[in-house]
Amino acid sequence: MEAERGRKTLYSAAQPSGNLTIGNYVGAIRNWVRLQEGNDCFYAIANMHSITVRQEPAELRRRTLEAAALYIACGVDPEKCTLYVQSQVPQHAELTWVLNSLTYVGEMSRMTQFKDKSQKHADNINMGLMDYPVLMAADILLYQVDGVPVGLDQKQHVEIARDIAIRFNNRYGETFRVPEPLILKTGAKIMSLQEPTKKMSKSDENLNASIFFADDKDTIIRKFKRAVTDSGNDIRYSEEKAGVSNLLTIYSVFRDCTVEEAEKEFAGKGYGEFKLAVGETVADKLAPVQAEQKKLLADKAYLAGVLASGAERAFKAARKTLSKVYRKIGFYQGE
Numbered sequence: 001m002e003a004e005r006g007r008k009t010l011y012s013a014a015q016p017s018g019n020l021t022i023g024n025y026v027g028a029i030r031n032w033v034r035l036q037e038g039n040d041c042f043y044a045i046a047n048m049h050s051i052t053v054r055q056e057p058a059e060l061r062r063r064t065l066e067a068a069a070l071y072i073a074c075g076v077d078p079e080k081c082t083l084y085v086q087s088q089v090p091q092h093a094e095l096t097w098v099l100n101s102l103t104y105v106g107e108m109s110r111m112t113q114f115k116d117k118s119q120k121h122a123d124n125i126n127m128g129l130m131d132y133p134v135l136m137a138a139d140i141l142l143y144q145v146d147g148v149p150v151g152l153d154q155k156q157h158v159e160i161a162r163d164i165a166i167r168f169n170n171r172y173g174e175t176f177r178v179p180e181p182l183i184l185k186t187g188a189k190i191m192s193l194q195e196p197t198k199k200m201s202k203s204d205e206n207l208n209a210s211i212f213f214a215d216d217k218d219t220i221i222r223k224f225k226r227a228v229t230d231s232g233n234d235i236r237y238s239e240e241k242a243g244v245s246n247l248l249t250i251y252s253v254f255r256d257c258t259v260e261e262a263e264k265e266f267a268g269k270g271y272g273e274f275k276l277a278v279g280e281t282v283a284d285k286l287a288p289v290q291a292e293q294k295k296l297l298a299d300k301a302y303l304a305g306v307l308a309s310g311a312e313r314a315f316k317a318a319r320k321t322l323s324k325v326y327r328k329i330g331f332y333q334g335e
């Protein structure tokens with residue numbers, strides 16, 4: 001069958017290593033929803049990445065399902081894309097092993113996230129933590145994708161996936177499609193509410209720094225009220241006003257307006273009123289998503305069905321690439 005014109009294959013994933021935040025939504029998931037129209041998308045729950053830092057097994061299992069339900073509640077449609085759990089498709093681990101032999105220890109030890117996580121988990125700098133970008137490259141390259149919709153913090157990892165693909169293709173002949181990172185202009189990096197020069201993260205120890213999908217309205221409003229801003233009083237987007245700019249970005253995404261429109265709306269108003277409006281807008285937008293997620297989680301059979309059929313589709317696509325890879329590198333595959 002001839003491919004529909006303009007139709008692309010895309011891949012992305014999020015880790016279930018904590019409750020997802022509005023940063024995940026603004027920087028990535030909302031783009032996944034948009035891109036599933038007219039493209040062939042693979043969206044995974046990257047539980048294999050999660051175990052590179054210590055996880056409580058029962059919690060990891062629960063969060064995996066919660067993440068699946070949340071993707072769907074946010075608008076990821078399992079009828080339109082392939083939604084699955086990474087560990088249910090064994091080719092991810094298998095391709096990682098092959099790519100490991102084309103990846104240098106030096107380049108992995110220079111990755112920003114590896115350096116950050118090594119500092120944060122100094123008692124657990126394991127091989128998986130260092131190999132993390134290679135597993136991510138395997139995720140992407142297995143599906144011969146054109147693009148990878150991610151937030152800014154994952155750009156370096158997509159770039160290393162490109163480097164590995166090019167390296168493999170040069171050594172063994174054309175095998176992998178070389179993917180592009182797809183990064184939104186607005187909201188590619190939502191900042192911490194407590195330290196607005198740092199990324200909002202699901203693993204931040206300061207719970208006031210992040211808005212989680214699981215937060216209730218009062219909590220959301222309280223966190224926004226406490227958000228760190230500067231000592232000025234004008235609500236304007238600018239580099240030296242990291243806190244206010246971050247809130248304007250969040251507001252504009254959840255209100256579906258531009259940052260300029262948000263600035264106009266709050267011109268002459270105080271920070272207190274502004275923060276309250278941001279909190280209310282976000283809470284009101286999250287409420288139906290939370291309700292939908294809860295409904296989905298109550299129907300475990302439905303979720304299991306979605307994930308099983310997603311894994312089956314992903315398996316078929318991944319098997320094709322892996323078999324090609326094994327042939328190219330000289331792995332015996334029977335007669």
Ligand code: TYM
Nearest residue numbers: 012013014015023024027028046150151154188189190200
């Ligand atoms: P993870 O789970 O940290 O984040 C999932 C997605 O959310 C984006 N994101 C943000 N965007 C804007 N502002 C923020 N504060 C923010 N925090 C997170 C991330 O950029 C990401 O797009 N290694 C990946 C998961 C992964 C993956 C892949 C992604 C595994 N395999 C293959 C793409 C392709 C990760 O830990 O994302």
